[in-house]
Amino acid sequence: MWGCEIIARSGRRGRGAQPKSVAGRGGRITGMAVLIPALLHAGPARRTWRALLLLLMTFVCLLAFSPRAPGLDFVNADKWQHVFAFFCLGACAALSLAPGWRSGLLASVGMLGFGLFIEAVQMHLPARSAEWMDVLADSAGIALGLMAVVLARRLWPRPPGR
Numbered sequence: 001m002w003g004c005e006i007i008a009r010s011g012r013r014g015r016g017a018q019p020k021s022v023a024g025r026g027g028r029i030t031g032m033a034v035l036i037p038a039l040l041h042a043g044p045a046r047r048t049w050r051a052l053l054l055l056l057m058t059f060v061c062l063l064a065f066s067p068r069a070p071g072l073d074f075v076n077a078d079k080w081q082h083v084f085a086f087f088c089l090g091a092c093a094a095l096s097l098a099p100g101w102r103s104g105l106l107a108s109v110g111m112l113g114f115g116l117f118i119e120a121v122q123m124h125l126p127a128r129s130a131e132w133m134d135v136l137a138d139s140a141g142i143a144l145g146l147m148a149v150v151l152a153r154r155l156w157p158r159p160p161g162r
Contacts, residue, residue, distance in 0.1 A: 034159075037156045037158060040153050040156055046096050046098070049092050049096035050096040052092050053089065053092040053096050056085075056092060057089065057114065064118045064121070064128070065118075065122070065128070067125075067126075067127040079137040080137075082115075082134050082138050083137050083138075083140050083141040085141065086111060086115060086137070088141075089111050089141070089142070090108065090141060090142035091146070092145075093110060094150075104146050104149075104150070108142050108143070108146060112135075112139060112142060115135055115138035
């Protein structure tokens with residue numbers, strides 16, 4: 001996927017030469033060892049994250065602007081839904097941009113603007129209401145999403161030479 005698979009032959013030459021199936025020391029690196037860094041760092045993956053971000057934003061708008069959004073039944077469930085939604089949005093926004101603090105700042109400001117947009121629209125909908133606590137929950141979700149991306153990018157660094 002995205003040209004990140006590394007294949008090395010065993011030391012033998014000729015008919016018995018087979019790709020090594022164990023990762024490490026020139027072996028075949030496949031699966032999660034390649035997929036996760038590719039999703040976190042590769043340029044082509046950013047287009048996928050942007051498409052997912054637009055899809056999530058559309059879904060969040062549909063839920064936020066519907067007269068009766070489905071909800072969970074526990075204390076502050078609405079706020080936890082905001083945190084979860086903006087965790088996903090913040091992480092997708094950060095992954096759709098190149099690594100770096102400027103990209104993180106752009107992602108957080110963009111997603112906070114999206115949260116403010118939702119609250120501004122809800123102010124004018126008869127069955128909905130705008131609350132500052134929702135914006136605070138959105139901010140917490142964005143911060144958690146960005147921290148998760150930073151942590152993931154540190155745990156699975158870009159492969160050398162990529």
